[in-house]
Amino acid sequence: MRASVQRIAQRPETDVLILGGGINGAAAARELALQGIDVVLAEAHDFAYGASGASSHMIHGGIRYLEYGEFRLVKESVQERNRLLRHAGHRVRPLPTFIPLRTTLTGLLNAPLRFLFKDYRGVPAERGALMIKAGLVLYDTYSRASRKAAGLKRHSFLLGRQAVRRAFPDLRPDTRFVAQYQDAQVESPERLIIDLLSEAEDHGARIANQLALTGTTASTIDASDGITLTDQLTGQHIQVRPRVIINATGSWVDLTNRDLGHETSFMGGTKGAHLVLDHPQLLEACRGGEIFFEHQDGRIVLICPLGERVLVGTTDLPADPGEVPECSDEEYEYLLELVQDMFPTIPISEEHVVHTFAGVRPLPRSNADATGAITRDHHIVHLSHSMRGTRNGRVKSIEIPLLCLVGGKLTTFRAVGEQLTDQALDQLDRDRIRTTRGRDIKGMIRGDDPTKDCEAVVGSTYARALVKRYGSYANEVADFIAHLIDSGTDPDAAHPLAHTRELLRGEVAWMAEREHATNAEDILRRRTNLRFNGIVRQDTALSVEAGKDTAAQGDVGEDALVREIEEILEASTARA
Ligand SMILES: Cc1cc2nc3c(=O)[nH]c(=O)nc-3n(C[C@H](O)[C@H](O)[C@H](O)COP(=O)(O)OP(=O)(O)OC[C@H]3O[C@@H](n4cnc5c(N)ncnc54)[C@H](O)[C@@H]3O)c2cc1C
Incomplete structure (x- = not known):
């Protein structure tokens, strides 16, 4: 038996079982372990196998969410972004962000209407400079207190074609303004997850990948003593007897609930694909920052330096969580075309593409007409799970809380971990002993350079x-x-x-x-x-x-x- 699985099998009792080793499961494991809570985390594939390993790598407030009235989410996101810049500087760095604009006034009417009437579908109008200005003022205001400490500057504008041309000679020539502000980027979300898990392990968490909750039917749950997990490499089954379960399986949340014997329909994820280009000229044309813009079809897309490469994304299509997401031929063409559209004089072709990837955003089920209009905010749903367990020395059927995370961006993982932990502590009748708000994430370099x-x-x-x-x-x-x-x-x-x-x-x-x-x-x-x-x-x-x-x-x-x-x-x- 693998050592990590054995550690769990040897002592099946635990306070909290976390299912899912994406960024949110990892954040919850770290946060709970730091409170002295006994945690087991089981990941069915590898850590960061899901959406967390397929993101646009942006640590951002999501300026476009303001249009949909997501003020709480934007505020939380910019504050978390600033915290990460201070406490995870080895992974997260400031990212100059440039929004090329062609008009001044358009979009001004659509945005408030969309905010007031969620179903509003006016004639699509490109977002103009004044509307972006309004968004950026609000964006800066939300992070005023912590922005300076995080080393971020206020937004500004390049005005007029000449100024734009001087700064960005390769941008499409009808660009009249460029809004500039700072967000942040995580070069490797996958390694950030390893940092979180490693810190959790340092504080006693027991963690295993390739260990899944699999297809347990209601009858086998009754017959089993606790929750059955299967080692995907060996086929061995082990039992865990938690007092609380956290379902942090992202777009798989409903499938996981079904495996636990609960029929839910919380999730309605959308697929997004990316291309990675090895293209030094394009990299240079980005001027060290992300080009973040509205494509002809109204989708917000990005062309962004990431190390020596350029990341291009993304699409937003309805997805089936049961299928392994891939970048389709149509998505590939679409993404290449949008780069060419923004930088018409730079030759761009398939030979520059060195990698493609896709993932499913774990979004709440929604009947919004457009995928872009589905909320990016998260919430936690409480279910009650019945299983056989031991209480007062007697084996009997017991009810334990099952906390399901619905949604949860990469950017807000610490806050999500904190909220899941507070709710689990409540269920366990335990007190919080420390906060992670000002705590460095493992790997942050302070003082001595290693x-x-x-x-x-x-x-x-x-x-x-x-x-x-x-x-x-x-x-x-x-x-x-x-x-x-x-x-x-x-x-x-x-x-x-x-x-x-x-x-x-x-x-x-x-x-x-x-x-x-x-x-x-x-x-x-x-x-x-x-x-x-x-x-x-x-x-x-x-x-x-x-x-x-x-x-x-x-x-x-x-x-x-x-x-x-x-x-x-x-x-x-x-x-x-
Ligand atoms: C295309 C795209 C671009 C994005 N860009 C950004 C961005 O730039 N910035 C941002 O903030 N957010 C972004 N997001 C959103 C963000 O990536 C996700 O919301 C976040 O990573 C979700 O993390 P998670 O841990 O909840 O889920 P996931 O990362 O999906 O993790 C869930 C895990 O559960 C595991 N699992 C599934 N079933 C089981 C089971 N039965 N037992 C045990 N484990 C199981 C899976 O293997 C998986 O590893 C993007 C998402 C996508 C898809």
């Missing part, structure tokens, strides 16, 4: 790379690598894998042992950005076999994993 400590083990270039990937605990990774070398386990642990300079052999072992990676895909897609950046090409299959075979025997088998990743890298290089 680079020097790493240099002695991996040299200066890789020391910087380790600090970028792991933040303040990079020196723990370096110590781990040093131990692999000194113990003779892997004398080459400080060397990169064959066919790449982006990943050390010892890091693969670290990711397998400390970050729950069980296969090559976990490492290439969610522990590193090798797939995202196109270093592992889109058309190279990511086998998941090496980890699977060995993990079934209770050990992920780092050597097999290293060999497999090297084969994938070799195949990818051969195709390039």
Whole structure:
């Protein structure tokens, strides 16, 4: 049995069982563990497998939500954005944002009408400069108190075609104004989730991926003692006896409830796809910021630098949570076309696309005509779940609270974790012992820079790379690598894998042992950005076999994993 699963199986009693290891499940695990609550988190696939690994990477208030009257959400989001800039600076950075505009007045009437009458569908009119100005004033006001501490500037405007042309020579020539303001970006939401989970584990949380609540029918629930979880790698079943369940399975919330024996229809997710382009000229044309604009069809889209690449997104289409989302041919064409439309003189073609991805937004069920009009705000629904458990030494049928998270953006994860925790504490009749509002997320670098400590083990270039990937605990990774070398386990642990300079052999072992990676895909897609950046090409299959075979025997088998990743890298290089 895998060590992580064994830790749960050995002691099935727990205060809270969290289902789902996306950003919100991870945030709740951290928050609860910090209150001294015993937590188990089970993720059916890998952490960040769902929407959290398919987002636009924006940590933002969502200026466009103002139009729909989502003032509470926008206020909470800008405050959380500012907190993350202060307390997760190793992951979240300020992002200059530019809105190119062609008109002054349009959209002024539609917005208040849409706000007052939610079903209002006037003649679509492009949002003009005055309307954007009104939105930005409100946006700045919401974050006035914390904006300066977060190092963000107020909004401003470039006025007139000449000023625009000087600053953005490649933008479409009919652009008359550019609104400029600052939001934020998380380069790797996947690694942010690992930070949260790791902090939760440091405070006693028991966490496993590839461990799912699966198709338990009502009759087997009655027969079972607690909640049955299945190890997806081995097929083994284990029992957990929680006092509270949190269903944080995103767009799968209703499917998870069904597996628990409850018929619900809370969710109505929409699919969004992205392209990643390797295009230095386009990257340069963005001037270090996100180009955020309204495409011809009224959809709000973005062209955004992310490291050395350019991220383009996104679509918003009705989705079936049971299907694995993919970027369709139509979405691919649509996204390429919108980049060309905004930058008409820059040649853009399929050969620049190094990666595509799609995800389903976990939105509440809605009968809004347009997917863009569905609220992005979240709420928590309480159900009562009946199962067999022990009370006062006697086994009997008991009712436990089942808290279902409906919605929840990436940006607001800390606040969502806090709200889930407060409601769980209430159910457990326990008090909050600390707040996370001013607490650094694990990995935040304050004071001593860990680079020097790493240099002695991996040299200066890789020391910087380790600090970028792991933040303040990079020196723990370096110590781990040093131990692999000194113990003779892997004398080459400080060397990169064959066919790449982006990943050390010892890091693969670290990711397998400390970050729950069980296969090559976990490492290439969610522990590193090798797939995202196109270093592992889109058309190279990511086998998941090496980890699977060995993990079934209770050990992920780092050597097999290293060999497999090297084969994938070799195949990818051969195709390039
Ligand atoms: C295209 C797109 C762009 C977006 N852009 C942004 C953005 O720029 N900024 C922003 O703030 N938000 C953005 N969002 C929204 C944001 O990504 C999501 O709202 C957020 O990540 C949801 O996190 P979650 O943890 O609730 O759900 P998820 O990340 O979907 O996690 C749910 C997890 O539950 C697991 N699971 C499912 N069934 C089971 C089971 N039976 N047992 C155990 N585990 C199970 C899944 O494997 C999954 O990992 C975007 C979303 C999409 C799709």
